[in-house]
Amino acid sequence: MSVKPGSLGGESGVGEELGVGQDTAFRGDRTDEQALTGATSSPRPSRRGLLAALAILALLVLAPLLGLPSWLVFLFTVAFAKGLVVLGVVLLLRGDLVSFGHGLYYAIGAYAAGLALRAGFPLRDAFPLAVLGALAGAVLASIVGLFLARYRGIFFGMLSTAFSMILYSLLLKLYWLTGGTDGIAVRISSTLGLQPPADLIRLTQYYFVLALVVGSVYLAYRVAASPLGYLMRGINDNEIRVEYMGASVRRAIYRTYVLSGALGGLGGALTAITVGHIAPDLAYWTASGEFVFIALLGGSGSVFAPFVGAGVFELVRNYAQKASPYTWQMLLGSVLLVIILFAPGGLWSVFERLVGRRPTGSAGGPEKRPAKERRWALSSKR
């Protein structure tokens, strides 16, 4: 268990304790729900995992060169951008917090980029706009997080939804600023200073987004393996015990939330740049529901899972929407149902089971445990 000592002040020891105690001391409190929201697979690197990651990365880099059609390149670019938002949702899920309002950050990132361009932001390049989106997400999350870090369970979800709906109603009605339902066109003039010919623009953006995804995945991976990551898993198990060990649950949640907001803003800005158009729907509650959906589809067992989930989601949606425009939501809903009832660890856990990497914890599987009622409690006010 390699925990960097001292990187989170006095909390690092606690993180280590929790990591070690994960599957023994806290077993008694695990509920079915946690099998879904916090898979127990360890974030420690394994050689096999690293090799698999590198292989996937190589495949993703080479795929467009080996004749992946342009529309699929575009589809995956959007999927990866969404995957970044989902990654943020998953980081919170690991602490048993379901953000049913991440459309807030998705939209704020997108509109930060769009409005900056419209207001005559001098750097019309993709990179500074992506940074701007991430910053907007982080700043907003550092304010909203002050309130949200006190909430758990259904109340966390409801308050997240309320915040995102506030943004939605503003984006919709402040016509002079946002153009209302017409939205805003987002036109960038270059990507990392490159101005590729028209037929290579999509490819450039694909690699640009992929690079940012790789960076974010690495960051998320480091965070999951850091004391903060272990704290979140401890919170998933029993936050009151975490507090009794001397760590601040609220601070851990707050930090994770700000990071999650930054990822959401980044994903929003990248979507805006890629798609070229933004509208208030990005903040609507159905968008937020979609992120939670993808998070569960992929599972929270790995930092790669959100991108697998997003890729599969966009592919399925694309084909289903074409094949049967009136029943594609039904298909999505059915998939979600099956996952909740039969594979709570998401696609990733199915994959792990297939290749025999299934961790010893309780990730995935409709294991029958004695039903235990779990009551949500707000953390005590101090």
Added chain:
Amino acid sequence: MDQIAIVVLNGIVFASYLFLVSAGLTFIYGVMRILNTAHGSIYGLGAYMGAWLIVRLWPGGSGALPPWTSFLVLLLAGVFIGLVVGPLMERLFIRRVVDRGEVISLILTFALFLILDDVMKLIWGVDPLLADMPYSMLGSIPLAGITYPIYPFLLTIVAGLAALVMWAIINRTRFGKLVTAVIADREISSALGINVPRIYSFAFTLGAILAAVGGAFIAPMSSVVPGISIEVIILSFAVTTIGGLGSVGGAAIGAIMIGLLRAGAVQYVPELDLFVIYALMTLILLIKPRGLFGGVEARRI
């Protein structure tokens, strides 16, 4: 003065609508601890069923049955949908996750919501259903200096009756006593011989009937279109969190607050008509996370 009267009138009408769609939601949550996203879909199904029957029985606004029976038809349409969809949904899906926590049930019902949204398109197509016969039949009256349609008042009466029925069921029947016991402590109730799953079934069906009847009676006021459930559910989330999840009385208060606030906003600052709703929801959640009438829950170790 007239303006204020109109705001109050519109507010009450909107509140009636909100109460009808959220009373069942909050009741189900109170009993089962399930936040049912698919509640909006039951509302939509009720609206479609009601509108479809009206269009079928009175094509072009006239039919063999006397027009006043249309209200009966609307009521029956709602009750029918509630009686069919409620138990089915509860038995097949909700029951499986009732012990797995609120968040799981929120996501499961979101899946049901997605499915039912398409079910409506499959059954009734994607063209809007216009069933304004009961609405135009009642006409309008001069009120506060303008002519005000009468039908919205019927909606208020329906909402009032629904509230009364809910109150009577909870406070004056054996089932109500059992429900109160289950709300207070599920395990003890079960130990005392109460058939808790059956209470759950009844409670869920009752909530479903409320939503479907609400949908059926709202159908004549607007055209019934695909996606009708999407806005309803988020509005009723706002109402129920303001009133306190689980409290039917709270839902009434929440509905009146939002109704008046929105009517005022529409009149004076129309750009903010949605904003005020969610701002109020956020504010209440920040000050009283369990809503105005939500209970307190102890921290458990």
